[in-house]
Structure formats: structure tokens, C-alpha cells
Amino acid sequence: MSVRILALVGSLRAGSHNRQLAEAAVKLAPEGTEVEIYEGLADVPFYNEDLDAEGIVPEAAVRLREAAASADALLLFTPEYNGTIPAVLKNAIDWLSRPYGVGAIVGKRVAVTGTAAGQYGGVWAQDETRKAVGIAGGKVLEDVKLAVPGSMTRFAEIHPVDDAEVATALTEVVRTLADAPVAA
Template identity: 75%
Template structure:
């Protein structure tokens, strides 16, 4: 039985290095681990309780919640925008935190990784994402971290999937997340 890890990428940019990092996680997932990158965060409206009404939840938010419900764990990829996580990633956490106490993140392992241009690789944003995911009910793996600095220069000509150090870090991260996950019955 495979452990399913849902990857949420906090950058919508076509050439996003964090998107490339998520692609590398898919490509190099260890045996028994399946990484699924969620497409569609750009279509999910900002969380609003007026929209979150049974029978009226926007289709894009329902799709996100269904993907999250079928996941055993989460891997959030966060760049750093103005010293914090991007709105699209925070918004996905907000949608997955509801209904209160029973959201799709509730009780499932969550790790946060990422890359950014700065010298610390986006650690402030990643710390904020960990905080939000934990408050939303996720079991944040505080000791599972991967922050890759200098993304613009490091990945100018090399895809993260071809960077040996990055791949090693991703494989270790995925193995740690998988070890904490309880696979759903098929």
C-alpha cells in the first residue's frame, strides 16, 4: 500500500522553482510513496464563510478538499513573498481547515519545504506555513525541513530534479513524511 502525499505549491508562476521542486519530489519519490501535485490553487477563491455553505461550496474548493481528503500526508512548497508565505498557500490552508475540527488537514502529517532567492531559502515563509497548518489541525513535522537558498542562480540552468543535493534532501523529507503517515485503505 502506497503513502499518498499531496503537494501544494505556493507559487503560481509558470517557471516557479518551487513548482520544479515539487516535480522533483514526484520524480524521486521513494518506493511506496506517491506524490501528487495539486493543480488548481489559482482557481480557489479566497476563503469566505459566506461561500462555505453545504451545497454551495465553489467547485474549485471542493476539488481541493477532495484531493486533500484522499491524501495521507501533505508537503507544502513555499517561496517567500515579502517575508512570509504567499496568499495562495495560506488560502489553501484556510479552505482545508474547515469545517472547524474536521478539516482535511486534521490529524495528518504536514511538512513544509521550499526554495527562495534569499540567503535563507524562505525560512520565514516556511515557518509561517508550519504555524498556519498546525493551527488548521495538521500534525506539523517540525523537524522535517528543507530550505534551499539562491533559487534564481542555483536553478538558472539546472532543474532541481537534477541537483544531487536537492534530490537527497527531498528523498529524506519524503521518507520522513511517509514514516509518519497512515496509508488509507484502498
């Protein structure tokens, strides 16, 4: 049985190191596991309950919800913006959390990883992301962590897939997420 993991990247920057980390996860996924990077978070409007009504939900939000609903698990990659979660990732979680109690991520296995320029690799943003996605109904794998510090220098001349330490740790994150028990 194949496991489908949807990757959401909290940075829209073309050269994002978190995007590169997600690309590495795609390449390093163990056999029987598919990681797909979601394209289109920039198109999802800010969550507004007035827009979240039958027949008027923006198409970009519908596509996001459908992609998450059809995945077995989610893998979130977050940089740290001003000590917390980037707006684009928080917005995605907000759309996926609705309707309350039955949103597209309710009961889904979720792991949070990322890289940042600072010495702690974005752990504050990752902790905030785990909190938000857990409240939204995701089954957060609290012990599955990867925070890569110093992204600007570490990945200045090397892609994360070619960094042996990062590749090993990321492969383990993907494997653990794929093997985690499915919520009942």
C-alpha cells in the same frame, strides 16, 4: 501499502522553482510512495465563510478538500513573499481547515519545504506555513525541513532533480513524511 502525498505549491508562476522542487519530489519519491502535485490552486476563491455553506461551496474548493482528504499526507512548497507565506498557499490552508475541527487536513501528516531567492531559502515563509497548517489541525513534522537558498542562481541552469544535494535532501523529506506515524 502505498502512501499518497499531496503536494501544494505556493507559487503560481509558470517557471516557479518551487514547482520544479515539487516535480523533483514526484520523481524522487521512494517505492511505495506517490507524490501528486495539486493543480488548481489558482481557481480556489479567497476563503469567505459566506461561500462555505452546504450546497454553495465553490467547486474549486470542493476539489481541493477532496484531494487533501484522500491523501495520506501533505507536502507544502512555499516561496517567500515579502517575508511570509504566499496568499495562494494560505488560502488553501484556510479552505482545508474548515469546518473547524474536522477539516480535510485535521490529523494529516504535513511537511513544509521550499526555495527562495534569498540567502535563507524562505525559512520565514516556511515557519509561518508550519504555524498556519498546525493551527488548522495538520500534524506538522517540525523537524522535517528543507530551505534551499539562492533559487534564482542555483536553479538558473539546472532543475532541482538534477542537483545532487537538493535531490538527496528532498528524497529524505519525502521518505520521512511517508514513514511518519499516522495520527490516531
